[in-house]
Every structure is written in structure tokens, then in C-alpha cells.
Amino acid sequence: MKSRSVFQRLAAAPHILWMILFIVAPMLFVLYFAFTDNEGHFSLSNISTLSQYGNVFVLSIGFALIATVVCLIIGYPLAYFMSRSKPSTQKILMVLIMLPMWCNLLIRTYALMALLDNGGLLNSLLESLGLDKLYIVGSDAGVILGMVYDFLPYMVLPIFTAMTKLDKRYIEAAHDLGCTGIQTMTKVVIPLTMSGVISGVTMVFVPSISTFYISQKLGAGKIDLVGDTIERLFKNTSTYNVGAVISLVMMVLILISVWIMNKFSDDEGGVII
């Protein structure tokens, strides 16, 4: 018995070590820097600078919310359609959704930029057709598009999972009791797949609110989100501590949003992922 528990502990050791080194320690560093000044003395002055960054936070939350809503609007019907199609169609759709995820996020964002840029594929096409150019890169819409493109799979997959778990008999029971197609959707399918929606919303909202790369590339540097601000502050040693405070606020924001999402999910279904 004892030897087995020793073995179990040994098996977990690399992972625990990894977590301490790369998750716990950096968080402690963030905490340390957030409450010290450049000389390493305890200080609350960093906190007082936070007010300057209020706009950035509001903008980031706004962008993340819009991206999440757009993902939901696209993702939910897609997941529904997928769950109701033949297994072969399901497989093809699944691969199409997963395929971009096998490619690095930075490369995907670069590719999107190349497509949408002023001299990119889309605009060359529009030009050759004699139409006006679309200046997507550098606009709010461009950044939202990037977020939706990058994070859509995280919305679709948990909803799809919830849909496939939904017993077909519930839908039949709804029809039987007098529901039209739309009523079946609103009264039965959506409530019973809420756990998937909540997972999806969390998994899109959290990376959206902390993103920095997408806004830099597809915002062409004109749009400054929290992620970008943190990156810039950390690149400069003199603003290291302010960066740490903003990171801390960011973490708290994410924890709050995850907590709210968990409140919404009832204990019955449980949140997927």
C-alpha cells in the first residue's frame, strides 16, 4: 500500500514541480512586483496609477464581450446543425473546426492579416472587381473578427458536446406536448444545453479579454487593449511594477468572470471543461 502511494507521489512530482516553477512562482512574482516600487520597497503607488488605465480595461471588456456574443451567435446554430447531421458530415465539420486549432495562433493571426490587409488578397479581389477597398485591418471590426476567428472553436466544441448528450426523446416530448420548432428550441434545447453555452462563453471571453497579439496585428497598433498595455509596461524596466498591478487586476477580473459563469450553471449539468 505504502509503496504504491510513494509511487503515486513520484508520478505526480514532475507536474507539481512544473506548476510550482511556472504557475505559482510567476504569480507570486506578480504579487511581489505589484506591491513594490523600483527599489523593491513596499509601495501602494502602483495601485494609484491604475485609474489612468480605466479606459483600456473598459475597451478590453467591451471587445471581449462583443467577440463572445458574436461567437455565440455563430457557434450555437453551428453546433446545433452539427449535432443533428449525419455522423459523416459531423466528422467533416469537426475536422474543419479543429484544423485551424492545430496551427499556431500567431501564424493564424498573421495569415488573417495577410488576407485582410489593404494590399491583401481580399482587397486585391475587390479592386479587380472595381469595388471599394475594405479597411478591416486597423479597425475595431478587424480586431473583433480576429478574436472570433481564433476563438470560435472554443465556443462550438463545448456546445456541440452538450448537444450530443441531449436525449432526442426530450425533443420528441416537447413536440408531443405541443411545442413548435422554435418553442422546442427556447423551452427545451437551449435550457438543456446551457452548460455547454456557459463553458463556451467562458472559454471565449477569458482569452479574448487578455489577448494582445490579435489587437496589435489586426488593430495595426491603433487599438490598445489590456494585454497590449501589460506587454508594453513589462518591456520597460521602469514600468515593471505598474505592469504587475494591471496583470493582477486582470487576473481578478478573469476569476470574477469565471465565478459568475459558474453561478449561472446549475449543479445538475455541471460545466463542461
Add this chain to the structure above:
Amino acid sequence: MEKEVIIDLTDVSKSFDGEMVLDHINLKIHDKEFVTLLGPSGCGKTTTLRIIGGFESPDTGDVCFDGKSVKDVPPHKRSVNTVFQKYALFPHLNVFENVAFGLRLKKTPEDEIRTRVKEMLSMVNLKGFERRRVSTLSGGQQQRVAIARALINEPEVLLLDEPLGALDLKLRKDMQNELKKIQKATGITFIYVTHDQEEALSMSDVVVVMANGQIQQIGSPTDIYNEPENAFVADFIGESNIVDGIMLDDYKVRFSGHTFECVDAGFGKNQKVDVVVRPEDVDVVAVDKGMLQGTVTSVTFKGVHWEIIVDIGGFKWMIQTTDFVAEGAHIGLFIEPEAIHIMHKSEFSGMYGDYSSFSDELELLSDPTEPGEEDEEE
């Protein structure tokens, strides 16, 4: 008085993936009756029910409610409600909201909903369960919520798809009585699907026996038991000894090397027939007094009676007797004319009614290619 035909299936066929599940079915269901569709798994009974409910559409034929075709009417516009096999209660709603579901869709006023749900719950003996979550209920309670949820919509016809299948024996018996009572009290036509012959016999006004996608016999429980149409029905409903016989003349049949008086007539002279003798209708007598003689090969105590297997010229008979007979004993058997039922030969002749191997159901259970439960819709 002939009751009104409420549902009329004419020449209905249905196949799934090229496999014929329903083979040109004709069925009339009368108002206020308790009709049971009875048959083994895969016989098409659930598909028939789903066609009536509107969840499947027939490949050929027509379905009429009150004389009007409903082939293109979706389930939510049909005046039927269903109690599903595994109840399909909505897990996100409590008992009250599950039962109130249909009324809310009809925009019934809130206070009327409240009184009607209350009435319905007290009818199914679930007073005080309004706020309970569905997942906290036992199988029997969920069952009754499902019945209340369907009945509150006051359908003309209630469809029940093996509703008692998941309950244990004692509860099943109680629910059988309760369902019958509810059916009488509400006067709603019940169409009940089951593979349990005892359930079918004890609850129904009319039993529809199905096999291989076809209706084998429609009749009252006593008709079905006493006058089975063919070897399949005789074997499926209760226990039967089914032997080959020859109709020598009206009221005269020869089987197992003996000529018997019987009460059936109208067959051709020397026509080959199937003869059914129920195990309880055979009397065990002394060898010299018996019409037939045989050797007892097995004896099983069943409480009220002994079930013995008797070898008569190589054919194994099952006989139920209240007198103990020892294994290996040589006995005589006496059969009264009324105990003999003659049937025409059918596709099922020779497949059933011999107790040399025990039993078809066991073989079916041991067959890996046979699905464990009714799964014909996919």
C-alpha cells in the same frame, strides 16, 4: 353498440435502411378502449405507436384520426400525447413545471394551471411533489409525473411506450391497476405498447399481437388466449403445447397417434393443422386410462402447481398439475374436447410449442446479434 373508430391505419408500411419494420398493417382503434400492441422486440409495435404519434411517417398507407388523414400533421398538432419509454421528463424543470408544460404552451391562465396541475398530481398520487426536482424522484414517481404531464392536455388518445418496463415487479403490478383505473376514469383511449403478455392480458380491452412487422391477431384478451390464430400467438400468450395434427372430420382431430373429439369444425377433410393444448388443460391419469402415454422427464415446483415435462413419442409436452408426479414416472394423459384448439398451418408452424429445448426467450437473450431493447426507430 359499435364504438366509434378514432384511429384508422390502412395499409401502413415502414422500412428503416431497407429493412421492413411494418408490413402493410391495417388497424382500427375504437374510442375509449384500452388497446395493447403486444409482441417481441423488433415486431414493429413501437414503430406503429410512433407513426400514430407523428414521430415517424409511413412509407405507404394512411393514418386517419376521426376519419381525417393526419399523415402530414406534425406531432404538436395531433390530439395525442405520449408517455415515453424512459419518461423523458425535462430535467431542467421541477415536477410542477413538467406537468404544466403543455398548458403553458396553450397560454392557459396561471390560476387555472395551478388548479389543474394540482388535480392531476393528486390523481396520480403525487400530492405535495410540486417543487421536487425530477432527478430526485424514483422510477415509479417519474412514471406518474410522465402520465400526469401527458394527461393534463386532455388528449383524445394517450400513447404509452412500454411505460412500466423500468419498474420492478411489485410496482409494475400496482401501476397496471392504477393505469387501468385512470383510463376508466378519464375515458381516454389508451394505446399501450408492451412485450409483457401478462400485462397485456390483465389491462387491455383489445390486444393486438404483432410479429415480424405484421398483425397476427386482434381480439379481446380471452379470445387471444383461448382462440389463438396461429402458432406464434399461441406460444407468445401463455404456455402452449403445439403439435401437428390432421383434421379427420368436423369435431375429430388426430395427433400424437390418437384420435380426439374436439369442438372445432369447418376445416377440410384430412387437412393438416396445428393443435394447441394449454398445459393447465391436461389431466394426469393412470397409464391405462390415458388417451396418451408418456414419461416424465423433468419436474419443477411452481408454488400453486407442478410443471412437468412429459415425453410423448419424442415430443415434449409441458403439463401443469396440482398432484405430484415423480421424475421418470410413466403416466397417462387425458384431454377434454374443449381443451383442444385447432389452428390453420402458418409460417410459424413447427417453430413453437415444443418443450424439448427451454426456451426461445433464453435463446434470444443469448443471441449477441439480437438487440437487448426495442431499438427499431434507428
